[in-house]
Amino acid sequence: MPQTPHIEQHFTGSELIRDIVIGMADGLTVPFALAAGLSGIVNSTSIVITGGLAEIAAGSIAMGLGGYLAARSDAEHYANERETEQREVDMIPEVEVEEVEQVFLAYGLEKDESALVANALRQRPQAWIDFMMRFELGLEEPDPKRAPRSALTIGLSYIAGGLVPLAPYMLIPTAETALLFSVGFTLVALFIFGYVKGRFTGNRPFRSAVQTTLIGGLAAAVAFGLAKVISR
Amino acid sequence: MPQTPHIEQHFTGSELIRDIVIGMADGLTVPFALAAGLSGIVNSTSIVITGGLAEIAAGSIAMGLGGYLAARSDAEHYANERETEQREVDMIPEVEVEEVEQVFLAYGLEKDESALVANALRQRPQAWIDFMMRFELGLEEPDPKRAPRSALTIGLSYIAGGLVPLAPYMLIPTAETALLFSVGFTLVALFIFGYVKGRFTGNRPFRSAVQTTLIGGLAAAVAFGLAKVISR
Numbered sequence: 001m002p003q004t005p006h007i008e009q010h011f012t013g014s015e016l017i018r019d020i021v022i023g024m025a026d027g028l029t030v031p032f033a034l035a036a037g038l039s040g041i042v043n044s045t046s047i048v049i050t051g052g053l054a055e056i057a058a059g060s061i062a063m064g065l066g067g068y069l070a071a072r073s074d075a076e077h078y079a080n081e082r083e084t085e086q087r088e089v090d091m092i093p094e095v096e097v098e099e100v101e102q103v104f105l106a107y108g109l110e111k112d113e114s115a116l117v118a119n120a121l122r123q124r125p126q127a128w129i130d131f132m133m134r135f136e137l138g139l140e141e142p143d144p145k146r147a148p149r150s151a152l153t154i155g156l157s158y159i160a161g162g163l164v165p166l167a168p169y170m171l172i173p174t175a176e177t178a179l180l181f182s183v184g185f186t187l188v189a190l191f192i193f194g195y196v197k198g199r200f201t202g203n204r205p206f207r208s209a210v211q212t213t214l215i216g217g218l219a220a221a222v223a224f225g226l227a228k229v230i231s232r
Numbered sequence: 233m234p235q236t237p238h239i240e241q242h243f244t245g246s247e248l249i250r251d252i253v254i255g256m257a258d259g260l261t262v263p264f265a266l267a268a269g270l271s272g273i274v275n276s277t278s279i280v281i282t283g284g285l286a287e288i289a290a291g292s293i294a295m296g297l298g299g300y301l302a303a304r305s306d307a308e309h310y311a312n313e314r315e316t317e318q319r320e321v322d323m324i325p326e327v328e329v330e331e332v333e334q335v336f337l338a339y340g341l342e343k344d345e346s347a348l349v350a351n352a353l354r355q356r357p358q359a360w361i362d363f364m365m366r367f368e369l370g371l372e373e374p375d376p377k378r379a380p381r382s383a384l385t386i387g388l389s390y391i392a393g394g395l396v397p398l399a400p401y402m403l404i405p406t407a408e409t410a411l412l413f414s415v416g417f418t419l420v421a422l423f424i425f426g427y428v429k430g431r432f433t434g435n436r437p438f439r440s441a442v443q444t445t446l447i448g449g450l451a452a453a454v455a456f457g458l459a460k461v462i463s464r
Contacts, residue, residue: 029294030262030287037286047273050462051283054269054455055262061451062261069443073435108359109352117336120345127340135367203305211301219293223286230282 015146017200019153023063024193027161029216031055032186033223035165039179040227045169048178052169056162064155071147078139085129085137096132097122103135164189183220190216247378249432251385255295259393260425261448263287264418265455267397271411272459277401280410284401288394296387303379310371317361317369328364329354335367396421415452422448 034055038048089096097118104114121128133139168181190213198208266287270280321328329350336346353360365371400413422445430440 025298026294029298030291033290033294034266034283034287037290038283040286041279041282046463047279050273050459051266051270053462054272054459055266055287057458058265058269058451058455059262061454062258062265062447065447065450066257069447073433076435077433104349107353107363108356109349113348113352116345117341117349120341121339124340131339134370138366138370138372140370201305201309203308215294215297215301218297219290222293223290226289227282227286230285231278 015143015150016153019067019150020157021197021200022067023060023154023157024161025197025212026059026063027056027158028164028186028190028193029161029219030059031162032165032182032190032216033219035169035182036179036220037223037227039175039182040224041231043175045173045175045178048169048175049166052162052166056159056166059162060155060158063158064151067154068147068151071142071150075142075144075147078133078142081137081139082129082133085132089125089129089132093122096128099136100128100131161189161193183217186220187213187217247375247382248385251299251382252389253429253432254299255292255386255389256393256425257429257444258291258295259288259390260396260418260422261393261451262291263394264397264414264448265451267401267414268411268452269455269459271407271414272456273463275407277405277407277410280401280407281398284394284398288391288398291394292387292390295390296383299386300379300383303374303382307374307376307379310365310374313369313371314361314365317364321357321361321364325354328360331368332360332363393421393425415449418452419445419449 031052035048035052038051042048085096100118100121101111101114104117105111109117121131133141165182165186168185169175169178172178172181191209194209194212195205197203197212198205201208263284267280267284270283274280317328332350332353333343333346336349337343341349353363365373397414397418400417401407401410404410404413423441426441426444427437429435429444430437433440
């Protein structure tokens, strides 16, 4: 596939960061809320720790394998579509030429200008298929090494994120005190994480920090409140 | 933005389905694994139910709001990039014409053919910007109504998915027996969900069903095993 030359690709090389963000966002939020919820039911740090670790294990496997399959199915989808385009270019080239012309007509080119581009592409079948993949279908060729790397990155980030809210329960013997430290630590971690995430994703960092902290805090508060109400 | 005319858009109209799949995949998996994990520690259905509901509340809030913010930040990213393109087209049109030519040169068109297309686009600034957005940056204009709808769909799908593994604990008084039914029910639900997901996402349904069931089962087994080992 020809490399489209740009100065302006914003997401290049940030798949790793995206995977870390995906894993850590959930890892910081869900185990945090669960630990808060469990603290609302039982006054035993060991149940909170065990439940929390079980959740971290489950969540990191589910998210990691989910990421693996998503990346794999992207790659398969791309290959299937490419085969279809290849077949269409071979079998019904007139229809495909017509489709290219339609694309350019839609962008306001004249009939003869569109025909010229379509014909020029027709002379170069591979470039033509690349063009259809990117332009007509909006698909980019996925990196084949992406799937396992993505799985590992998401899974490990989930574990790293999830250990933050659990650490206080491992260090402090009283569940109530541990909860306070867990809330404090995790809200700070969420704020820093949201700030960094904002910088990497092109959002305003401070706003991203506030939003991330609010979501995590809200989820934990609801989980804690719900657990208290139900277990009463 | 001009509608690119295609026969072959595969993802059109499936944002709703994608959101349901996102929410339900995690909703079926994580609360399932957590319930299994909690069953490995305590022999009390009420703790499993309360912990499970707390997790469902936390997870649906975290995922729903996460989906909301993701959709919002997509929209903002698009608007920012569009503004940048607009400014560049106004300020340094020669550079932008050059960029369009580069795109077509990369697809194997001749210099004069590329220049013709670039010039034709130059006559129509709005279409030109649309072209750059889609082709150079690979960005589609997001639907502004997407964010709240996405949040609600993901959150509700998470809740619906999460109630499947918890239901047996609500109906059966013994945690051990409830666990067996929870595992049975949820594996069947994961299989059906995976099959349907495969049909909607263009993967082989049966393989998708097997994969989804394996991931969910593995996550639950690890959570259960880890909880048993730690709480011993």
